[in-house]
Amino acid sequence: MPRGSNTRQPARSGRQEGVPHNLPSSSLRPKSRASSDQKTSDRKTKVAAVVSKAAKGYNPLAPGRIAEILKRLDELYPDVTCALTHTSAWELLVATILSAQSTDVNVNRVTPELFRKYPTVEAFAALTPEQLEPDVRSTGFFRNKSKSVVGAAKKIVADFGGQVPLEMEDLLTLPGVARKTANVVLGSWFKKAEGVVVDTHVHRISRRLELTTNNDPQKIEQDLMRIIPREKWILFSHQIIWHGRKLCIARKPKCVDCPLENLCHAADKTWSTVEMHKNAKA
Numbered sequence: 462m463p464r465g466s467n468t469r470q471p472a473r474s475g476r477q478e479g480v481p482h483n484l485p486s487s488s489l490r491p492k493s494r495a496s497s498d499q500k501t502s503d504r505k506t507k508v509a510a511v512v513s514k515a516a517k518g519y520n521p522l523a524p525g526r527i528a529e530i531l532k533r534l535d536e537l538y539p540d541v542t543c544a545l546t547h548t549s550a551w552e553l554l555v556a557t558i559l560s561a562q563s564t565d566v567n568v569n570r571v572t573p574e575l576f577r578k579y580p581t582v583e584a585f586a587a588l589t590p591e592q593l594e595p596d597v598r599s600t601g602f603f604r605n606k607s608k609s610v611v612g613a614a615k616k617i618v619a620d621f622g623g624q625v626p627l628e629m630e631d632l633l634t635l636p637g638v639a640r641k642t643a644n645v646v647l648g649s650w651f652k653k654a655e656g657v658v659v660d661t662h663v664h665r666i667s668r669r670l671e672l673t674t675n676n677d678p679q680k681i682e683q684d685l686m687r688i689i690p691r692e693k694w695i696l697f698s699h700q701i702i703w704h705g706r707k708l709c710i711a712r713k714p715k716c717v718d719c720p721l722e723n724l725c726h727a728a729d730k731t732w733s734t735v736e737m738h739k740n741a742k743a
C-alpha cells in the first residue's frame with residue numbers, strides 16, 4: 462500500500478472513492494479520427510477541469526462524512542467517560558483545573574490524597590494558595606493552579622452556598638474556570654450538554670479531521686457545536702479525547718491502526734490511502 466498522497470480524489474461526500482467516475486460521457490468519448498490535435502488538447506483540458514471541479518467540491522463538513530465519523534467513533538469508543546478520578550462535582554472541578562498542561566494519570570496520582578486531606582469545598586476555602594501549593598506541585602503550574610482552586614472554593618462557599626453551580630454563566634465566574642473546565646463539569650457530572658469540551662486532543666484532532674480551520678478553542682467549540690448533534694456533544698468530547706490518547710497522538714499518530722483512516726486527509730498522517738490536505742494539521 463503506498464504511503465503518502467496518491468492520485469485518488471475525495472468525493473463530495475467526503476469519502477475517498479477514487480477518481481470521480483461521473484464525468485460527462487461526452488467529455489470522455491473519442492471524437493472522429495479526423496479530429497485535430499487541437500481538439501484532443503481541448504478534450505484533455507475539459508476532462509482535467511471536470512476532475513479538478515470534483516476535487517474542489519470536497520466538503521469536509523458534508524453531513525454524510527460527519528455522520529460516518531461519529532458512527533466509527535461510537536464503534537471504537539462506545540462507553541468512554543471522563544478519565545479524571547472524582548466522586549463529586551467539586552472534585553471534578555478541582556481535578557480539571559489541575560489537569561491543565563498535565564496528564565490525567567498525573568492528576569489521578571495527586572487527587573486521592575488531596576481530597577483525603579481536604580474533604581470538603583469549605584476545607585479548600587479555608588486555605589491560602591501557598592498552603593495548597595505543595596499538594597499540587599507535581600501537576601505543574603502549581604502556583605496558578607493553587608490560586609484557582611482556592612479562589613474557586615472561596616467563591617463557591619461565599620456565593621453559591623458551598624455547591625458547585627450548574628449554570629455555565631455561574632461556573633465562568635469562578636477563578637480559573639473557562640469554558641473547557643465548565644463543559645467538563647456540566648457534561649460529565651451534571652449531564653448537561655452546554656458545549657463541547659475543547660482540550661488539546663479535541664483541538665488537534667478536529668483540525669486533522671478538517672472539522673474546523675480555527676485555532677482558538679472557543680471558535681473550535683462553536684464550529685463543533687454547529688456540526689455535531691447536541692445529543693452527541695458530551696460523548697463526542699470523551700471519544701475524541703480517548704482517540705487522542707490511544708491512536709491520534711500528537712507526534713506520529715498511529716494511522717495504520719485507525720478506523721477513521723480513509724476519512725482523514727490530515728497533512729501529518731504517518732500512513733495514508735487517501736489524498737492528504739496540506740492545511741489539515743494540528
Ligand code: SF4
Pocket residue numbers: 669670708709710714715716717719720721722723725726727729730731
Ligand atoms: S488517520 Fe491518523 S491522523 Fe487521521 S484521525 Fe486517524 S490517527 Fe489521526
